[in-house]
Amino acid sequence: MGSYSTSARLGVPSRIHHVAMVVQSIEASLGLYRDMLRLPLETVLDIPADRVRIAFLGVGESKVELVEPTDDTTGVARFLASKGEGFHHVCLEVADLAEELTRLAIDGVELIDSAPRRGAEGPVAFLHPRSCGGVLVELIEAPGGPSWAALKMAPRG
């Protein structure tokens, strides 16, 4: 329980975990986000399974995520081809992701992922933009939450 914030324990999202932008090139986009806006670059990471490369830059308790498709077969690549660079999704941190998904489904929210799955930064699930006013919303479970163990994910130190 030590890593839960008070608000997370009460079932209220505890922070914006990240805001994700689709970009043509992470390298080129760092010119804006790292060099001009001076957000500290934390990670650049290939995710071969998703055929994307991602970067995280820090801003307070949140991050900006840059997502660059590495081939043209994925949803993110089609997004880039059809809409161009821009906002992709916002990710909110919750205390108990499985419980949250159950509750949202009962409330009639359309889920892309009906159960937590392994994400780069923890257990995640996406909600459908049709249920979220056109916004793709991701939920991530706070470190120490029950889905970390269920998915055999080890919080990084």
Add this chain to the structure above:
Amino acid sequence: MGSYSTSARLGVPSRIHHVAMVVQSIEASLGLYRDMLRLPLETVLDIPADRVRIAFLGVGESKVELVEPTDDTTGVARFLASKGEGFHHVCLEVADLAEELTRLAIDGVELIDSAPRRGAEGPVAFLHPRSCGGVLVELIEAPGGPSWAALKMAPRG
């Protein structure tokens, strides 16, 4: 200087101040953001000068802003008519907005507002999406920064 975070003092954006979504109806959208995602509603505010109504919901050190056009003459209303509901802009907090704008202009970033102006929550300026990978970026000055006094804005207690 008391309200400056360490990072703000060093000229690094200190937090995501808010993420703004354009909505048809704040009342309807509270069904998702307040009732289903359980973000605490902080303010609902008419801004007649901008012909919008806005709501702020809290999440950690950040907010989600909902923006509802109140007539069909504004840029936000045209955005809603052409693209539908969805993400509108992300706002980063900086320590010294005028200095930041000067530096960004020198770096070649296209500014919508070349100087700080009065926003609902403090001195603000927008950067053009053409310079920001398709993302509309707003900057807001942290309470206690120099533009508050220059614009005769009083930080709220």
